[in-house]
Amino acid sequence: MRPAIEVAALRRGYGGRTVLDGVSFLVPWGSVTGFVGVNGAGKTTTLRCLLGLERHEGIARVAGARYRSLGTPLRSVGFCADALGAAPGASARSHLVPLALRAGVARDAIDRTLQAVGLAEARGPVRSFSLGMRRRLAIAGALLPSPRILVLDEPFDGLDPAGRRWLSALLRAHADSGGAVLLSAHALDEIEPLLDRLVCLHGGRTRFEGDVDAFLRAHAAPVVIVRSTEGDRFAGALRAASAVVHGRASGALAVRGLDPERIARIAAREGLLVTELSPRRLSLSAAFAAAIEGGP
Numbered sequence: 001m002r003p004a005i006e007v008a009a010l011r012r013g014y015g016g017r018t019v020l021d022g023v024s025f026l027v028p029w030g031s032v033t034g035f036v037g038v039n040g041a042g043k044t045t046t047l048r049c050l051l052g053l054e055r056h057e058g059i060a061r062v063a064g065a066r067y068r069s070l071g072t073p074l075r076s077v078g079f080c081a082d083a084l085g086a087a088p089g090a091s092a093r094s095h096l097v098p099l100a101l102r103a104g105v106a107r108d109a110i111d112r113t114l115q116a117v118g119l120a121e122a123r124g125p126v127r128s129f130s131l132g133m134r135r136r137l138a139i140a141g142a143l144l145p146s147p148r149i150l151v152l153d154e155p156f157d158g159l160d161p162a163g164r165r166w167l168s169a170l171l172r173a174h175a176d177s178g179g180a181v182l183l184s185a186h187a188l189d190e191i192e193p194l195l196d197r198l199v200c201l202h203g204g205r206t207r208f209e210g211d212v213d214a215f216l217r218a219h220a221a222p223v224v225i226v227r228s229t230e231g232d233r234f235a236g237a238l239r240a241a242s243a244v245v246h247g248r249a250s251g252a253l254a255v256r257g258l259d260p261e262r263i264a265r266i267a268a269r270e271g272l273l274v275t276e277l278s279p280r281r282l283s284l285s286a287a288f289a290a291a292i293e294g295g296p
């Protein structure tokens with residue numbers, strides 16, 4: 001089966017300025033893929049190319065075809081833009097009615113979807129909605145036709161912690177049932193547990209594409225926090241084994257370059273009493289910063 005989303009050699013410029021310079025990545029079925037990059041990296045532009053909203057060179061396919069050549073695209077791909085774009089006077093329901101008509105879904109799907117996003121009781125016009133309610137309504141627009149592919153631009157933006165947990169669970173369930181999710185986000189550490197894969201965009205190109213764990217391994221050397229009754233001697237022995245060691249004010253040592261077992265063996269060899277040995281993985285945001293700083 002073809003991947004849910006295929007992007008290859010995607011190029012887009014504005015007024016002679018290249019914004020996308022050969023972006024390539026795949027989004028497999030059954031996965032949640034995070035689409036990350038600094039402000040202006042080209043994430044929204046790429047998503048808009050996928051949705052047939054931007055002219056471009058190269059390949060941008062969803063469900064095996066260009067978006068505009070899909071039979072009923074809204075039923076294949078749900079899109080949530082970073083801004084809601086609803087008429088301020090519309091109600092949640094009236095905002096979704098034209099979408100339901102265009103997608104050819106029954107009107108009762110609107111009530112089900114409003115229920116699913118927690119807006120069944122929302123009264124009044126969109127202009128009176130909180131940021132979180134607007135975000136939920138935008139997500140409702142993407143979910144309404146029950147598409148198997150979700151393309152979401154900053155979907156967590158504006159949601160409170162409970163809303164973020166709700167959306168994470170919803171997207172996880174969507175992927176686990178065989179669907180595909182591509183979402184852009186800046187709050188990397190918050191979304192990390194949700195992500196299976198990562199596509200990192202930088203300078204108009206794909207800097208990384210693959211498993212989140214592979215990204216962390218490549219860009220975030222793990223740190224082990226150790227403590228011993230003889231900190232200085234321990235630090236010396238670890239440095240002699242080529243570790244990078246930083247002493248902390250608390251007396252602990254932050255060790256990079258050796259795994260916990262090797263550290264324990266060095267302590268045993270030196271006859272040192274270890275009182276703490278805690279491997280710490282670096283955060284996704286730290287790995288992202290390292291990836292952006294480190295590359296060409």
Ligand SMILES: Nc1ncnc2c1ncn2[C@@H]1O[C@H](COP(=O)(O)OP(=O)(O)OP(=O)(O)O)[C@@H](O)[C@H]1O
Nearest residue numbers: 014015019037038039040041042043044045046186
């Ligand atoms: N319609 C447009 N006309 C001119 N330049 C544009 C247009 N749309 C986007 N750009 C430029 O393209 C670049 C990429 O923008 P884009 O919105 O895709 O980035 P992004 O990665 O989504 O950023 P952010 O994280 O800030 O949302 C930016 O420099 C932006 O100014």
